[in-house]
Amino acid sequence: MKTRLGCIADDYTGATDLSSMLARTGLRVIQLFGVPEVAGRPNHVGFSDEVNRDAIDQADIVVVALKSRSIPADEAVKYSLGALSFLQHQGFDRLFFKYCSTFDSTPQGNIGPVADALADRLECDQVVFCPSFPENGRTVYQGHLFVGDQLLSESSMREHPLNPMTDSCLVRWLQSQSQRPVGRLGRRSGLPEGRQHVVADAIDDDDLRHIARQTREHRLLTGGSAIARYWAEEIVSCPDRNAHQNHGETETNNGPLAGRTVVLAGSCSAATRQQVALFRETFPVFDLPLKEPSVDVESERAWHWTQAQWNSIKNDTPVLITSASIPNAVSDLRRRLGENEAANFVEAVFASLAEKFVESGVQNLVVAGGETSGAIVNRLKICGVRIGCEIAPGVPRVFPIQHPEMSLVLKSGNFGSERFFFDAIGRNS
Numbered sequence: 001m002k003t004r005l006g007c008i009a010d011d012y013t014g015a016t017d018l019s020s021m022l023a024r025t026g027l028r029v030i031q032l033f034g035v036p037e038v039a040g041r042p043n044h045v046g047f048s049d050e051v052n053r054d055a056i057d058q059a060d061i062v063v064v065a066l067k068s069r070s071i072p073a074d075e076a077v078k079y080s081l082g083a084l085s086f087l088q089h090q091g092f093d094r095l096f097f098k099y100c101s102t103f104d105s106t107p108q109g110n111i112g113p114v115a116d117a118l119a120d121r122l123e124c125d126q127v128v129f130c131p132s133f134p135e136n137g138r139t140v141y142q143g144h145l146f147v148g149d150q151l152l153s154e155s156s157m158r159e160h161p162l163n164p165m166t167d168s169c170l171v172r173w174l175q176s177q178s179q180r181p182v183g184r185l186g187r188r189s190g191l192p193e194g195r196q197h198v199v200a201d202a203i204d205d206d207d208l209r210h211i212a213r214q215t216r217e218h219r220l221l222t223g224g225s226a227i228a229r230y231w232a233e234e235i236v237s238c239p240d241r242n243a244h245q246n247h248g249e250t251e252t253n254n255g256p257l258a259g260r261t262v263v264l265a266g267s268c269s270a271a272t273r274q275q276v277a278l279f280r281e282t283f284p285v286f287d288l289p290l291k292e293p294s295v296d297v298e299s300e301r302a303w304h305w306t307q308a309q310w311n312s313i314k315n316d317t318p319v320l321i322t323s324a325s326i327p328n329a330v331s332d333l334r335r336r337l338g339e340n341e342a343a344n345f346v347e348a349v350f351a352s353l354a355e356k357f358v359e360s361g362v363q364n365l366v367v368a369g370g371e372t373s374g375a376i377v378n379r380l381k382i383c384g385v386r387i388g389c390e391i392a393p394g395v396p397r398v399f400p401i402q403h404p405e406m407s408l409v410l411k412s413g414n415f416g417s418e419r420f421f422f423d424a425i426g427r428n429s
């Protein structure tokens, strides 16, 4: 029987990263945002149920994107198990659980609790954890995660607003979240025996291929998008794979569509801040003041500014709106509202803006930030996307199944070169 791979990703940009890496295999990949049982929003997913059913039936791999990275652990477990039931029901017999290549989580969860629950349900004794993404500078050595040449806890991830990563030792970090013992797998070594979680060292793609071969009989594997690609190549049988090579690219228009483009940057990461700074040298950028306690007031202000740009400069000038460029913008808002409220508030402003832009006919939306993307995709009621070509490693352009006239880019905050936004809008200058 044909092996099909089901995937659960804990945030929306992580899911598009995963989908684009999986699409490199030439297998047919489709990405859904939530599933009916999980999302509890029958109207949302029901809207395109038929379209999705066809897409699912034709796919070798389905990626279910959840927004479960930064919610209470028991809810993350509930949603993930719901997604697993859905995938099993659709005939996907292997499962990949995707989390961030920087292992974004807190000492309470959610990677450990979700992995424990999935392993229990799938009756897996041993679960391998492999966040490494060498192409994007994430490597694991002696159980410690590095971002480029820095330990995770010395990188900008230390200051992440939702998941500050203050310990680079993944064995210790995962152990604080999990009920199972946590061990380690050294580079190119054999898997240890026994019922345990295993954090895998991997510093290059050959290490990833080795891990994929070692786990080819496993029903569950967890990690970043890079290992998923090699695992899929090991386990998913597809005799006519070459026929589907570059599936997304042949099936869809891959560039930005003709029409207006808006970039919404809700990520506070160092990479996104640099990308915004370079973009500002050429295109208009609006800094959300975030001084008013009202989502409507904040979003109206940015909306009017954008209309003024389009009226006064050129009708189709790409514009960017950011929440994190004003010095101390993040710390000030968090002090005033509290951490979670501040994050929710900014997400709501971006979601409201995205809705206004799409309703007014904007065709290309570029979003920076995982949580920000989650808030926007949910507000736009997008329930599935086809995967287009990669703009940067792990960042594809995607096309909503029910709105193919629109293009979306959902960028993980930390991904992409300094010129990323230029590439995403298809402009050299």
Ligand SMILES: Nc1ncnc2c1ncn2[C@@H]1O[C@H](COP(=O)(O)OP(=O)(O)O)[C@@H](O)[C@H]1O
Binding pocket: 161, 162, 266, 267, 268, 269, 290, 323, 324, 329, 330, 331, 333, 334, 342, 343, 344, 345, 346, 347, 368, 369, 370, 371, 372, 373, 411, 412, 413, 414
């Ligand atoms: N000025 C700000 N103050 C407080 N929180 C902010 C601010 N700007 C953005 N945020 C929040 O920070 C979080 C950034 O997370 P996310 O969008 O996932 O980006 P990343 O991909 O870099 O992690 C979001 O919840 C966003 O709403």
Ligand SMILES: O=C(O)[C@@H](O)C(=O)COP(=O)(O)O
Binding pocket: 011, 013, 014, 015, 017, 018, 099, 100, 101, 102, 133, 224, 225, 369, 370, 371, 394, 411, 412, 413, 414
């Ligand atoms: O694995 C990764 O690094 C990304 O796919 C990812 O999950 C990044 O998360 P955000 O920075 O929150 O977008």
